[in-house]
Amino acid sequence: xxxxxxxxxxxxxxxxxxxxxxxxxxxxxxxxxxxxxxxxxxxxxxxxxxxxxxxxxxxxxxxxxxxxxxxxxxxxxxxxxxxxxxxxxxxxxxxxxxxxxxxxxxxxxxxxxxxxxxxxxxxxxxxxxxxxxxxxxxxxxxxxxxxxxxxxxxxxxxxxxxxxxxxxxxxxxxxxxxxxxxxxxxxxxxxxxxxxxxxxxxxxxxxxxxxxxxxxxxxxxxxxxxxxxxxxxxxxxxxxxxxxxxxxxxxxxxxxxxxxxxxxxxxxxxxxxxxxxxxxxxxxxxxxxxxxxxxxxxxxxxxxxxxxxxxxxxxxxxxxxxxxxxxxxxxxxxxxxxxxxxxxxxxxxxxxxxxxxxxxxxxxxxxxxxxxxxxxxxxxxxxxxxxxxxxxxxxxxxxxxxxxxxxxxxxxxxxxxxxxxxxxxxxxxxxxxxxxxxxxxxxxxxxxxxxxxxxxxxxxxxxxxxxxxxxxxxxxxxxxxxxxxxxxxxxxxxxxxxxxxxxxxxxxxxxxxxxxxxxxxxxxxxxxxxxxxxxxxxxxxxxxxxxxxxxxxxxxxxxxxxxxxxxxxxxxxxxxxxxxxxxxxxxxxxxxxxxxxxxxxxxxxx
Numbered sequence: 001x002x003x004x005x006x007x008x009x010x011x012x013x014x015x016x017x018x019x020x021x022x023x024x025x026x027x028x029x030x031x032x033x034x035x036x037x038x039x040x041x042x043x044x045x046x047x048x049x050x051x052x053x054x055x056x057x058x059x060x061x062x063x064x065x066x067x068x069x070x071x072x073x074x075x076x077x078x079x080x081x082x083x084x085x086x087x088x089x090x091x092x093x094x095x096x097x098x099x100x101x102x103x104x105x106x107x108x109x110x111x112x113x114x115x116x117x118x119x120x121x122x123x124x125x126x127x128x129x130x131x132x133x134x135x136x137x138x139x140x141x142x143x144x145x146x147x148x149x150x151x152x153x154x155x156x157x158x159x160x161x162x163x164x165x166x167x168x169x170x171x172x173x174x175x176x177x178x179x180x181x182x183x184x185x186x187x188x189x190x191x192x193x194x195x196x197x198x199x200x201x202x203x204x205x206x207x208x209x210x211x212x213x214x215x216x217x218x219x220x221x222x223x224x225x226x227x228x229x230x231x232x233x234x235x236x237x238x239x240x241x242x243x244x245x246x247x248x249x250x251x252x253x254x255x256x257x258x259x260x261x262x263x264x265x266x267x268x269x270x271x272x273x274x275x276x277x278x279x280x281x282x283x284x285x286x287x288x289x290x291x292x293x294x295x296x297x298x299x300x301x302x303x304x305x306x307x308x309x310x311x312x313x314x315x316x317x318x319x320x321x322x323x324x325x326x327x328x329x330x331x332x333x334x335x336x337x338x339x340x341x342x343x344x345x346x347x348x349x350x351x352x353x354x355x356x357x358x359x360x361x362x363x364x365x366x367x368x369x370x371x372x373x374x375x376x377x378x379x380x381x382x383x384x385x386x387x388x389x390x391x392x393x394x395x396x397x398x399x400x401x402x403x404x405x406x407x408x409x410x411x412x413x414x415x416x417x418x419x420x421x422x423x424x425x426x427x428x429x430x431x432x433x434x435x436x437x438x439x440x441x442x443x444x445x446x447x448x449x450x451x452x453x454x455x456x457x458x459x460x461x462x463x464x465x466x467x468x469x470x471x472x473x474x475x476x477x478x479x480x481x482x483x484x485x486x487x488x489x490x491x492x493x494x495x496x497x498x499x500x501x502x503x504x505x506x507x508x509x510x511x512x513x514x515x516x517x518x519x520x521x522x523x524x525x526x527x528x529x530x531x532x533x534x535x536x537x538x539x540x541x542x543x544x545x546x547x548x549x550x551x552x553x554x555x556x557x558x559x560x561x562x563x564x565x566x567x568x569x570x571x572x573x574x575x576x577x578x579x580x581x582x583x584x585x586x587x588x589x590x591x592x593x594x595x596x597x598x599x600x601x602x603x604x605x606x
Contacts, residue, residue, distance in 0.1 A: 004366045006331045010324050011290045011369070018286060018319045025171065025317030029281040032172035033272065039069070039146055050146045051105075058103045062146075068273040070097050070264060071107035071147030071173075073138045073163065075154045080114045082155040082222040082229060085180040085251040089153055089260055096261035102268045107150070108141020110134045112159045116223065120457070120492030122582045127158060128487045128514070129590040131308070132603050134162025135169070142170050149174040149271040151264055155222050160232035161308035164241075164284075165602075168315040171281020174270040176263045176375045177241045179233050181249045181256055183221030185347045189339035192216045193498075193520075200464075200495035221251045224345035226338035228308075231301035235309075237355050237383060238295040239288045240374030241280070244397060245387030248350040258395040259387060266375060276377055281316060287369035289313045291380065293325055294367055297332040297421025298358060300341035300438030303526060304514060306423065311600030322432060322598045326425035326554065332367060333416030334438055337409055340520035341422065341438040344409040352410040356400035360384035365413045426525050426549065426556035429565060430510070431536050432598055433525040437551045440523050444501075445551040447508040447523050448559075449474040450544050455573040457490050457513075464496045472506040474547040478538050479573040480513025481531025482594040482601045486578075486587065489514045497522040508549050510556070512538055512597075525549050525556050527597040532571065534596075539570040 003011070015022075039047060039062065051062045061067040072093055076086035090106050097104035111130060118124040134154075142150060150173050152163040160177070167175045195212035198204045222229045233247035243266060246259045270278040289309065296305050306325055313320040335358055336342075338349050362368045363381060370380045385397040404410045411417055422438030437445060449472040454460045457477055463469055475497065481487055490513050501507040501522055509515065509524040512531035530536030537558075541547070546559040558565060579585060593603040 002366050003369060004331060007290065007294070007328065007367060010327050011286055014290065014318065014320060014324060015286045018317060021319060022286070022317035025281065029171035029279060033279055042145065050144060054103070054105070061103050066273070068102045068148040068268050068271045069146055070102060070104040070268055071142055071150040072104060073107055073110065073141050073150060073152045073166070075110050075112035075134070075159045075163070077112055079117075080112050080156065081183060081217065081220050082180060083112045083159075084220045086153045089178065092257060092260050093151060093264040096264035097268060100265045100268050104264065105146065107144065107147060108137060110137040110159070110162065112154070112156060115157050115489060116217065119489060122584065124488035125486035125578060125584055126582070126587060127489065128482060128601060129587050129594075131158035131162040131165070131311075132590065134159055135165035138163055138166030139169055142166070142173070147173065148273055149267040151175070151267050152177045153180070155180055155229055155232065157228040157232070157304065160236065161312060164312045165315045167280050168284060168312065171316065172279045174267055174278050174375070175241070175280035176243070176267040177236045178260055178263045179236070179242065179247055181221055181251045182224050182230065182346050183217075183219045184250055185224055185345055186218045187212065187215040188343065189216070189225050189345060190343050196495045197498055200499055224347060225340060226299065226301065226336070226346060226349075228302035228304045230346045231296065231299070231305055234295050234299055234301060234355060235292045235305065238359060238368070239292045240283050240372055240376070240380065240383070242375075243387070244376055244383045244385050245354075245356060248346050248354055249387065250347075254393060255387065255389050255395075258389060258393070262395055270375060270377070278373060278375060278377070283373045283375060284312070284316050285372070286318055287372050289318055289320055290328070291368050291372065293320075293328050294332050294362060297329050297423060298334060298362060298367070299336040299338070300334055300422030300436070303423060303434050303436045306434045306527065307597055307601045310598070311602040314600055314602075315604070322425045322434070325423065329421035329423050332421040333413055334418045334420070334422055335361060335411050335413065335416055337417055342409065344406070348406065348409050352405040353401050354386070354410075356384050356386050357404060357410060360400050361413050424551050424554055426551070426554055428555045428557040429562070430538050430541070430556045430558055431528050431530055433510070433528045433556050435523060435525050435549070435551050439520045440551070441521065444523050446549070447474070447506050448546060448548045449506045449508060451476050451541050451547050453478065453541055453543050455479045457493055460493055461496060469500055473500065474508045474510060474549070476538065476541050476547070477509065477511040477513060478532040478541075478571075479575060480511050481529070481533055482597065483531060483591055484512070484533035484573070484575055484578075486584075486591060487513055487597070487601060491515060494520060494522065508547070510538070510547060510549070512536065523549055523551065528556075529597040531597070532573070533575070535570055537565070540565060540568040542568070
């Protein structure tokens with residue numbers, strides 16, 4: 001299959017830029033793989049500790065190097081709806097391993113915080129850093145060197161990127177990611193958003209708001225809108241780390257359990273003790289990373305992945321930049337309309353043909369690299385199938401439907417919703433930023449409005465409630481970056497910004513914080529870097545400055561005389577209230593060490 005010229009060119013420049021770091025990475029994981037089964041290097045005392053809690057048959061199996069041992073890294077907790085289903089997975093995986101003549105052990109658990117619970121709260125300031133904690137926690141679990149392959153149980157916002165970083169750190173180990181699936185559809189996302197806006201206007205009370213939210217988030221599984229959690233699942237599948245068709249099958253179903261057991265057996269089959277050794281560090285190469293970016297654009301995925309994908313790629317020695325992401329956005333068509341980019345949810349997307357249809361469409365027109373490794377053992381064309389159970393309950397796969405089941409939700413390339421992707425990079429005298437345009441009306445792709453500057457999201461809400469925001473406004477919410485306060489999501493501002501926009505005003509948000517995968521109809525220039533706390537020019541903006549966001553040309557500009565703007569002193573902010581409480585005091589080392597948003601906002605160095 002011939003790849004599109006621009007996509008091929010971007011891929012080639014990533015390969016060239018990454019040559020030295022990728023070569024070092026492959027050499028490192030190659031040496032680890034050449035050493036053979038890890039348990040062979042453990043002393044008898046080490047090994048005895050490693051299988052002390054196992055049954056006799058598993059102890060006997062693990063005494064030698066012939067039977068593979070599958071390590072399970074789980075992010076289970078029963079507070080987080082998306083991860084609650086993982087409670088039963090270790091038992092399923094152990095059964096599958098024994099059926100394959102192998103052993104499986106839970107190697108470790110990692111934290112899994114819910115951005116939905118912490119949204120607008122102090123705990124959100126730990127959210128981005130939790131990704132790196134998860135990566136380190138998973139590394140601790142695998143560091144026992146008891147395992148020949150691994151499966152990772154994770155779904156949501158920072159969990160999957162953290163697990164992916166850990167997996168690639170142990171790149172010599174074959175690895176399969178196992179999803180749990182989305183909850184069934186509740187009330188529509190549109191209805192939920194309307195109640196939120198009515199609450200922000202004071203037209204309904206907290207009881208009505210809580211009733212609405214509970215009908216939206218009502219059962220085990222991921223939230224059904226297309227935010228970071230479901231973008232994660234798309235990425236794992238399109239980059240070849242899921243079993244085909246696994247991403248959007250609902251929890252608690254026979255098909256879901258069958259896919260879980262299949263994933264466990266497949267991880268064992270691709271271990272060094274099997275016949276198809278496939279280390280994860282070879283699955284995730286430059287082409288796989290580009291495929292992930294393409295999938296993000298084609299589905300209007302989460303802005304958070306402009307950081308997560310950069311950090312994941314860096315772990316594998318691949319140097320992905322925002323310019324790469326932006327250039328790919330210019331040529332990739334938008335094929336999905338899932339809330340906040342449309343009215344449908346991921347269950348509707350799945351019913352319309354899902355990733356199987358989307359991948360086939362993109363492959364057919366040369367938007368994806370087909371010649372990649374996958375955990376399934378095929379190239380990417382093996383992912384143009386749907387997973388189903390036959391009459392006897394056996395797992396089987398069928399080709400994706402020839403036509404979309406609903407072209408208002410999932411379109412073929414010939415009827416793309418727009419010719420370019422859902423994300424755009426912005427540059428200008430305020431620095432660099434990201435904007436999600438797939439859900440923004442075309443007439444709002446260019447906004448020029450006077451700045452109103454805030455150093456705290458609650459100050460914006462106070463100004464809104466005091467009726468101080470009565471006209472066009474470019475809300476600049478700064479000192480929200482990773483060095484300042486951990487880069488929280490500011491999704492709490494969305495209803496008020498939406499109200500101002502619905503009143504006919506030109507409205508935009510500019511922030512060095514995040515706006516989440518759920519960012520919607522209001523133009524938002526987010527992840528501004530350099531951030532205010534690092535001396536970025538966003539710290540020079542003043543109330544009344546005219547700001548232009550141009551998502552068509554990719555510009556973010558303060559319309560102030562250059563000499564005057566450059567001569568302005570940098571604003572400062574008292575951030576002491578953000579330094580402790582809910583564990584924030586434990587994260588000072590992260591705030592001090594974190595990199596910039598455009599290099600992944602991680603603490604692991606270059």
